[in-house]
Amino acid sequence: MPLDTSTYGLALLRLDGRRWNELRRIEAQISTQAAADGSSYLEMGNTKVICTVAGPTEGRRGAGAGGGSSVTTASGTEVKVEISVAGFSGVDRKKRARGDKRTAEMQTTIANAFASTLFTHLYPHSSIIITLQILSQDGALLAACINASTLALIDAGIPMADYTVACTAGSTSSYAANDESADPLLDLNGVEEQELPFLTVGTLGTTEKVSVLVMETRCQASRLESMLAVGVDGCKQVREILDAVVRSRGKKMLEDKIA
Amino acid sequence: MSTQSLAIPGQPLGPLSKHKPGPGTYVSSSQLFASIAGIQSVTSSDSGDASTVTISSAPIAATNVLPCVDAEVLARVTRITPRQATVAILVIGESVCADEFQGLIRVQDVRATEKDRVKIFESFRPGDIVRAQVISLGDQSNYYLSTASNKLGVIMATSEAGNAMYPTSWKEFKDPVTGQAEPRKVAKPF
Numbered sequence: 001m002p003l004d005t006s007t008y009g010l011a012l013l014r015l016d017g018r019r020w021n022e023l024r025r026i027e028a029q030i031s032t033q034a035a036a037d038g039s040s041y042l043e044m045g046n047t048k049v050i051c052t053v054a055g056p057t058e059g060r061r062g063a064g065a066g067g068g069s070s071v072t073t074a075s076g077t078e079v080k081v082e083i084s085v086a087g088f089s090g091v092d093r094k095k096r097a098r099g100d101k102r103t104a105e106m107q108t109t110i111a112n113a114f115a116s117t118l119f120t121h122l123y124p125h126s127s128i129i130i131t132l133q134i135l136s137q138d139g140a141l142l143a144a145c146i147n148a149s150t151l152a153l154i155d156a157g158i159p160m161a162d163y164t165v166a167c168t169a170g171s172t173s174s175y176a177a178n179d180e181s182a183d184p185l186l187d188l189n190g191v192e193e194q195e196l197p198f199l200t201v202g203t204l205g206t207t208e209k210v211s212v213l214v215m216e217t218r219c220q221a222s223r224l225e226s227m228l229a230v231g232v233d234g235c236k237q238v239r240e241i242l243d244a245v246v247r248s249r250g251k252k253m254l255e256d257k258i259a
Numbered sequence: 260m261s262t263q264s265l266a267i268p269g270q271p272l273g274p275l276s277k278h279k280p281g282p283g284t285y286v287s288s289s290q291l292f293a294s295i296a297g298i299q300s301v302t303s304s305d306s307g308d309a310s311t312v313t314i315s316s317a318p319i320a321a322t323n324v325l326p327c328v329d330a331e332v333l334a335r336v337t338r339i340t341p342r343q344a345t346v347a348i349l350v351i352g353e354s355v356c357a358d359e360f361q362g363l364i365r366v367q368d369v370r371a372t373e374k375d376r377v378k379i380f381e382s383f384r385p386g387d388i389v390r391a392q393v394i395s396l397g398d399q400s401n402y403y404l405s406t407a408s409n410k411l412g413v414i415m416a417t418s419e420a421g422n423a424m425y426p427t428s429w430k431e432f433k434d435p436v437t438g439q440a441e442p443r444k445v446a447k448p449f
Contacts, residue, residue: 034358119285119294154268159283159294162269205269243267246296250265254298 016189021230023167023187023237024140028147028245030155038156042148044167045189046138048089051148053156055128067099068129069107077120078127081107083145085134091190105214106142110149113202113212119159128158138190140168142200142214147242154246162205165238166212169231170198171223182223184230197223201231205239208232266293266314273312283314324354326362326393326402333414334362334404336387342366344383346391348402361401364391368405369444370412381430382406382444388415390446412446 012019024045033039038053059078068082083103085096096103110130118128130152132145143166150163170192173182188198197219202212210232219227266272272284272291280286281302283295293299293314303310326332326348334346343366347359369377383389390411391404406412409429418424418434418441426445427433433440 154296157295157297159285160268161285161287161292161294246267247265250267250296250298254265 012183014185015191018187020172020183021186021233023234024189026147026238026241028151028242030151030245030249036152036156038152038154038158040148040151040155042144042151044140044144044147044187046136047140047144047190048134048136049141049144049148050133050135051145051152052131053128053149053152053158054131055156056123056126056158057129059125059127069104069111070127071108071111071115073115073120075121075124077115077118077123077125079111079115079118079120080127080129081111081114081132081149082129083107083110083132083134085137089134089137106145109142109212109214110145113146113164114149114153114160116211117161117164117204118153119161122159128153139188139193140200142212143167143187143202143238146202146212147238151242151245155249162207163239163242164202164204164211165235165242166200166202167231167234167238168193168198168200169227169234170196171219171227172196173223182220184223184226186230186234197227199224199227199231201228201235203232203235203239206236264299265297266299267296268293272299277309279309279311281311281313284312324351324356326351326360326396328393328395330393331411332362332391332393332404334389334391335359336383336385336389337361338385339379339383341379344369344379345401346389346404348404362391362393362404363397363401364389364404364406368394368403368407371407381442383413384416384441384443386417387413387443390414406444406446409447410449412444414446416441416443 026044028042030040032041036052040051042049068080070078070080072078083106087093087095130149146166168188170185170188171182197217199215204211270293275289278291280291284291285294297314299314301310301312330351332348333350334348336344336346338345344364346362348362349359366377366379367374369382391406393402394405395403397403416424416432420437422434422436424432424434429445430442431440432443
């Protein structure tokens, strides 16, 4: 059953006190690890992700082993994504196997998204490896991973067409409850994600071009449009936040250059 | 002419009719965009038609000094064995290193005289700060250091009780709290 029908119906406030179109707190840092070519740390609510980027490095043929999913573009550039989920990241301590299907799908989704927006033709036959460590999960895992990867790739200085930013959107009513007056919700937390249908949408920067769209739950087709609209709108807000992070980093770069 | 400002990926930089794309930019629907985050510079061409926009993301403050032979370094002792002391080089000359380098003080390089009576554990302890001189670039992983001079040796040390000690002679530090003396290869104070 929808977890918050009673309270939501009355005050239009969700479990954590947000309104339908409010994002959770997003905090991010860039260049967190000196040893990596690019790195970032991102928090979306209580979801916490570390991302490191290695590359572009010389591609190693037949080095497909070692986990992770990779996409090879037309120029022969390999974009590889490896996600590791910390055992302590969830509510109950659960070890995800290496070949976990959900993890594998996230890896493939992220690899595909960045293979299309990165200018891989500038680095033929090389590999770009994105490593994601999930420290804490509370909803919007894929979105957090995509946003963290974007920041780390910018830090690594890999040319790209635009930011790929992502967030989730859901609907207040489950599939079974044939509720006509279901509202769309922005950025579901972990509890909401378990109860309600939701999708993850990723767009290219300020444009409304959708580059990632993943939906794992069932939802009535009539609600999809409003969910998508809210999600795309949320992506714009996320973009503003990531922008500020990159700009504050860039400001430091300018100051250092002058000094 | 050259102006400096910050550009981030996807940021519009102007129409293609006014600017030419340089490194770090791309063209989409006759509009120039940034493809990396970095410092944007516009350089006008001599022929006077269109200026070129380039973006460079210079690595931040890459003032990485490297140890060279004869350089005086400050290092922290990380590990001792009867034959050598392993140190982490923190400061080279006047400049602080961005990341530490591993160095090695072999037992025969600790002091200039009576080399065969030197015992590493009577000269250094892990945690000591040592002033030393680079004598060789060493092997793959270590710089070889020497403290064979009066002015070289331990300059800061903590006792086994954990107190900062003061030097009392060329081979002894003293704990001001417990009064315990500990042997070290002491650097001559200036």
